[in-house]
Amino acid sequence: MKFVIAIIKPQMLDDVREALTRIGIEGMTASEVKGFGRQKGHVEIYRGAEYNVDFIPKVKLEIALRDELLDLVVEAIAKVAKTGRIGDGKIFVLDLQDVVRIRTGDMGPDAL
Amino acid sequence: MKFVIAIIKPQMLDDVREALTRIGIEGMTASEVKGFGRQKGHVEIYRGAEYNVDFIPKVKLEIALRDELLDLVVEAIAKVAKTGRIGDGKIFVLDLQDVVRIRTGDMGPDAL
Amino acid sequence: MKFVIAIIKPQMLDDVREALTRIGIEGMTASEVKGFGRQKGHVEIYRGAEYNVDFIPKVKLEIALRDELLDLVVEAIAKVAKTGRIGDGKIFVLDLQDVVRIRTGDMGPDAL
Amino acid sequence: MTKKSLLLFFTVLLAIAAGPTFAQDAPAYPAATDASVFVFNTTLFLISGMVVMFMAAGFCMLEVGLVRAKNAATICVKNIALFSIAGIMVWLLGYNLIYGVAEGGFIGKFGIWGADDADWAQTGYAASSDWYFQMVFVATAASIVSGTVAERVKLWPFLIFVAALTGVIYPIQASWEWGGGWLDAKFAFADFAGSTLVHSTGGWAALAGALVIGARDGKYDQTGRVHAMPGSSLPLATLGTFILWLGWFGFNGGSQLALGSIDNAIAVAKIFVNTNMAAAAGVVTALVLTQLLYKKVDLTITLNGAIGGLVSITASPLEPSIGLAVLIGSIGGVIVTLAVPLLDKLKIDDVVGAIPAHLFCGIWGTLVVPLSDKSASLIGQLVGVVSIGVFVFTISFALWYLLKLTTGVRASEPDEQIGLDKAELGMEAYPEFSPA
Amino acid sequence: MTKKSLLLFFTVLLAIAAGPTFAQDAPAYPAATDASVFVFNTTLFLISGMVVMFMAAGFCMLEVGLVRAKNAATICVKNIALFSIAGIMVWLLGYNLIYGVAEGGFIGKFGIWGADDADWAQTGYAASSDWYFQMVFVATAASIVSGTVAERVKLWPFLIFVAALTGVIYPIQASWEWGGGWLDAKFAFADFAGSTLVHSTGGWAALAGALVIGARDGKYDQTGRVHAMPGSSLPLATLGTFILWLGWFGFNGGSQLALGSIDNAIAVAKIFVNTNMAAAAGVVTALVLTQLLYKKVDLTITLNGAIGGLVSITASPLEPSIGLAVLIGSIGGVIVTLAVPLLDKLKIDDVVGAIPAHLFCGIWGTLVVPLSDKSASLIGQLVGVVSIGVFVFTISFALWYLLKLTTGVRASEPDEQIGLDKAELGMEAYPEFSPA
C-alpha cells in the first residue's frame, strides 16, 4: 500500500476531492499547512513597515491507498490541482506498511 | 523503528494519550485535521440555504516508536479510540529510518 | 529520496528556514502541531480550578529531499533548532518513493 | 412545533394586537420656559444623534460578523469611511438639498451648510443639533448598502457611490417629504422616522448594487444550487444587532423632533416602547419561524428579525397601540425569514440580508401606516413608496452601471478568492487565526 | 505580595471608608416648572433605560466570551431572545403584576399594560418611560440566568423559563417592595435599585437551574477534580463587562426615579460616583486577591469583581459615603473571588460566575444597607432577602424540575459534546476559526 501526501492550493481542494472520489478513493485526510517554495511570498505593508509573507497557505491531503490505485490517484491529483502557475504543489509517495480500521479492527488493504 | 499515524475522533484524544503513556510511549505529536470517509458529512441550513459539511474534524496523532512497541501501540489505539460507530478512524504504519533528538543530538532508537 | 519530518519549537522556525535555504533546500511545508513529550506541560489556574496544559505548541516541518542532502539537512536542523532545553524536538527520517511537481508533471528528484 | 402552532401563534398575536385601549383626553399641560424647551429639544437631537451615530458601529459589527474572515478588514474600512464621507457630503451638499427645497418642490438648493441660529425662537433647537441628527440618518442609509454588496465590491468605486448617495440621491428624495417637498405637500405621505426615506432608500441602492455587481463567486452554481457562505463571527454580528437596537431608540425617538413639553415627552416615551416591542416581536417571530421551517433556529435570521421589526415600525412608531406595534414588527420578522431564501432563489446575493430587512420591511412599515395614523392614506403611502423607489433605484442602478463601465465595480476573480483584505488592503483581519 | 499586604490593603480601605464627611444642610432650592420637571423625569427614565437595555448586549458579550466556542452562537440566540421575551411578558403580564398590587399586598393584577398618562401631574413622568425602565430591569434578571446554565440547557425550555420568570416570578416578588406590597409596607425593606429584587432574583433562578440541570459534562470528575473550561474570547468578555459597567449608571442612577429638581439631580450625580467607586473597588480587590491566592491575576475573576462591586452597591447607591461605597464594592470583590471556586467545590456549575456576582453580592449589598440608610433595619433586610429568596428559588426550582420532567432541560450528551451550536442551531459561531 502507499501513503500519498499531496500539497495543493486551497481553492483546489473541492475539485481534487471530487476527482478522487470518482476514481474510487473513499477516504482521505486534509489539513491546513503553510508552504515555502519557488512561489515566493510577497511583501506587504502594515503601518508603514514592510513584511514578508514567506509561508503561503496550502492544503495537505493524506491518502492511504492500494498499490493498484497509485498511478490513477497521482495522475488525477496532478491533473485537477494544476493551474500551471507557480505554487501548484507537490505529490509525495511513501510506502505504507500497514493499516487498521479502528471501528472494525480490519487490517491491511481491507481497512482502506 | 516505525512511524505510526493515527486518525481518531477528537474527543478520544485524552484517553488515547493516557493509554499510550501507560504502555511506555513518552512522546507523540497531535494536530487538527479534517477527515473525509465513510462517515458522511451532514447537511446544514444556513440562512435558508443547504450546505454540506463534507470534512469532519478529526485529530491526527503521530508517534515514532521502536519496532517492539508497534503491536502494543496499534492495539491500544484500536481499543481505546473505538466507539464502534462509523468515523472512528484509521491507523497507518510507516517505516521510520532514523530519528534525532535535537536537544542532545542522540540518534536512532535512543532518541525516542 | 527522503522525507524528513522535524518537530521544532515555534520560535525557531525562521532560523531553521533560513539555514535550510542556505544549504540549498528550496521547498518545505510547515504546520502547527501540539507536542507531548518529556517537556511536561504545566499546570495553570483558571477561575480557581487547576488544569494541565499537556500538549505544547510546536511546529512541524516536512521536507522532501535528495538522499545526498540528508545529512546536511539533519545536521542543520539539529544545530539551529537546538536551545539545549527540554522540548527542542525531534527529526524523523522516512523513505520517499516518488515525487511529482504538479505544475509541470516532473517526477522524481527533478521535481524537488 | 407544527403548522398548527404557527397558526396559533399568529392568532394570539392578532388577538393581542387588538388589545385594550385607553381613553386619553388632552389635558391642559403647563409649558416649560422658552429656554428650557430649546435646551430640551436640542438635547433630544444630540443624544438621539449620538446613539444613531453609534449605529455605524452596529452596522459594522453586524457586517463584519456575517462576511467571511478574508473580507472582514475591508468591511471595516468601508464602514468607517462611509460614515466619514456621509458627514462631509451632508455638509457640502446634502443638508441644503433636503431643507432648501421649496414647499411642494422637487429639488433643494446646492450649497455648503453652515449653522444659523438667528431664528432660534422659531425653530426651537440649535441648528447644529438638527444638522447632526439628519447627518447620522444619511449615514445609516449608506451603511445599509455596504452590507449587501460586501465581499466583492471594490473599495474606491464603493466610496464614490457612497458620496453620491449621501450627497445627492438621499437628500433629493428626503426633501420631497421631510423638506416639505411635493410628497409631503400633495400626498400627505407619512414616514415618521424613515422606513422609506432612510431604510428603503438604502435598500434600493443596495439592490441596484447587487444587480449590477453580481453575486459572489461560487454563491450560486450552474445547477441553481445556493452555496451557504457562513459568517465568520456570529458573536460580533449579534453585538452589532444589539447596538442597532439601542440606536433605534434615538432613531425613532429623536424623530419626534421635540422633547420640551409634556406631550412631546409622552410621545417620545411611547415611541421607545413601540420601537422595542416591534423589535422583540421580530425576534420572536423569526425564532419560531426558522424553528418551524428548518427544524433549527437560525441565529442570523433572528438577528435580521430584530432589524426587520425595527424598520417596520419606523414609519409610524408613535401612533400604533402596543399590540399593533407587536403585530407590525412580527410581520417584519416573517418578511425577513421568507425573503432571505427568496432572494437567493432570484440569485440576488445580499450578504447580510439588508434588502429583506431594510427594503421590504421598509415598504411594509410604510404601507401599514394608515392603519394607525388616520391622516395618512394608502394611496399617499403607495405614491411615496413607488416614487422614491423608482427614483433611488434608477439613479443608483445608473450610477453603479457607470462605475462598472469606468472604474469597474467588482474585484477580480483571484482577488475575490484570496479575499479583499489581502487583495485591496494587504492585511488580514485576523492574521493569527485565519485559516489558509 | 504576602498575607500582610492583604491585611494592610483592607485596613487602608477601612480607614478610607471612614473618610471625611461634609456637613450638608438642605438649602431652599428653587423649583423648575412643572413641565420641565416632567420632561426631566421622563428623560431620566428613557436615557437610563437605554443604557440598561444595552446591558443585554453586555451580558451577551460577557457570556459569549466565557463559554467555549462551540456554544457561542447559542448563547447569542438566548440573549437576544430573552430580551425580546422579557419585553413581551412585561407588557402582557409583568407590569400590572408589579404595580397593580394593593398596598401591603402579595400579588398584583393580571392584565395587559397600556400607557395611561391622564394622571401626569401626580406621577410626574410619562407612563411609557416608566414602563420602559421597569422592563429593562426585568430583562436583566433573565440575562443573569442564561450565563449560569449556559453550554448545556436546551434552548426552548430555557425560553419557557424566561417567559415565566419575566412574566410572573420576578413581577410578583418585585410587587412586594416596589409595588408597595407587604415587604415595603410592613418591613420598610430597602432595596434602592434591586440588589435583591433584580440581581438576587436572577441569581436564585440561576441557582435553581444549575441544580436541576446539573454540571456540564466533564466539569467535575469522579475523583472530585474540577476541570477548567476556559472561555473562548476574553476580549469579548471584557467588552461585556465594560458595557455592564456603563449600563449600571442608568440602572442605579435611573432608580432615583426623578431628575427634575436640584436635590434629585444631586442625588443622581452622587449615585453615579458611588456606583463607579464600588465597581472600581471590586476590580482592584479581585486583582489583588487573585494575585495573592494564585500568584497570577485572573482576568475573568477581575471582570466578575467589577460586577460584584456593582451589584453590592445597588441596594443603596445614594446614601453611603464614597469611602463606604469603596468598602462595599471591595467586599463584593472578595465575595466573587472566594465564591467562584467554592461553588466548584460544591459541584454547582456556574459558567460565568453569575451566582457569586449577582446572588451572593446581592445579599451582601442588601444586608449592608442599614449601615448608611438609617430608615432600614437589619431585620427588615433579612426578611426581604429570605422571603424573596425562598419564593424565587422554590418556584424556579419547581419550574425547572417540571421542565425536566416534560420537555427535558438538558442537551443530550453527544449534543453537548459537539456543542449546542451544531446540535441546536446547525451553525458555528466562528466557522472559520473553531478547532474541531
Next chain:
Amino acid sequence: MTKKSLLLFFTVLLAIAAGPTFAQDAPAYPAATDASVFVFNTTLFLISGMVVMFMAAGFCMLEVGLVRAKNAATICVKNIALFSIAGIMVWLLGYNLIYGVAEGGFIGKFGIWGADDADWAQTGYAASSDWYFQMVFVATAASIVSGTVAERVKLWPFLIFVAALTGVIYPIQASWEWGGGWLDAKFAFADFAGSTLVHSTGGWAALAGALVIGARDGKYDQTGRVHAMPGSSLPLATLGTFILWLGWFGFNGGSQLALGSIDNAIAVAKIFVNTNMAAAAGVVTALVLTQLLYKKVDLTITLNGAIGGLVSITASPLEPSIGLAVLIGSIGGVIVTLAVPLLDKLKIDDVVGAIPAHLFCGIWGTLVVPLSDKSASLIGQLVGVVSIGVFVFTISFALWYLLKLTTGVRASEPDEQIGLDKAELGMEAYPEFSPA
C-alpha cells in the same frame, strides 16, 4: 492616484475650510429657571461622563485588536484596572490637586475629595457630576499609555505608574489650566477639552514609557529593518475606534461645562458637529494618503486617522468654522499617517500609534487654536505645550526609570516570547483559536 491628486485634495480642503460664514448677533435669549439650569448642567456632565467612561471600553478594544493574540488578555486586565485605579486615585488625590490650586498657582491641595453641594447656586451643577466628568478624563490619559507600552510592560509596575499618573502627574498639570493655575492666569493658555492637558499628557507619559521600556523583542533588527507585528483582530480595533468617536461627543461637548441656556445648548451642538467633521476628515485623509503612499489603504492607520482628527479638534472644538474643523482634522490625519512609520525609524515602539494620535495631534490641535480663538496667542499656546510637555515627560521618565531599577518594567525575554497572557496571567485570550 498621484501626487497631483494629493495636492488637489488639500487645495480643495483649504478652499472649503475658508467656507461660508454666517453673521451671528447675540440675540437676547430668555433664561431657564435656576433649577432647570442646574439640572441641565448636571445632566450634561453625567451623560457626557457616561460616554467618556465608555471610551475606556473603546481604548480596550482598539488595543486588544492591535496587539498580538498572546497579549490580548493582559491588555484587557490593564484597561479595566487602569480605569478602576484612576477612579480611586482621583478621589483620594487627584480632584483636590486639580481644583484646590490657588489662582495662578502651581500645585493644589492634597486630600480626599467629598461632594459639597452647599454652593449649588454658584457652581450651577451637582458637585458629584463634575467629579465624575473630571475622573473619566483622567482615566482617558491613562488609557493612552497602555496602548503604547503594550506587549512587554509588566502588569504591576504599569499599574503603579497609572496610580501616579492619575493621582499626581495629570492633576498637577491640569491644575495649571483648568484649576485656574499659572498657565490660565498668566498665559491665557487655551485648551478647551484637553488636546494638551489630556491627550498630550497621556502621550508624553507613553513616550517616556516607550523609551525606558524599549521596543518589543524582534520589532527592530540589527540591520535597522522594522518588523511588522500585525494586530490580532482588526474588527475589534475598529469597534474600539467607533466607541472612541462616540465618546468624543461627550468629551468635547461636555467640556462646554454648561447646557442650561440657549447659548450653551447652541455651543454644545456646534461642538458635536465640529468634533464629527474633524474625525471624518482625519479618516478620509488617512485613507487617501495610505492609498497614495503604499498603493493600498491601511485600515489601522485609518483608525488612527479618526483619533488624530478628534484629538486635533479637542483644544478648540467650538470656535472653528466647519471648514476649519475639517482642515484641522485632516492635518491630524496627515500627522498620524506620517508619524507612525517615522516613530519606527526612530525605533520608538508604539504598539497602537498612541504617540502620533494623542501626542503629536494634541500639540498640533493646541497650537492651531489662535486661528479661530482670538483670545489665545501662539506664545501662550507654546508655553502651555512646552511646560506641560517638559513636566509630564520628565516626571514620567523618572518614574518609569525608577520602576525599571526597582520592580523592573519589562517582561523577561521568554515571557515576552510566549506572550504576557501565559506568562503573567496563565491564561489565553482565545484559548481555542490561538495558533501556537
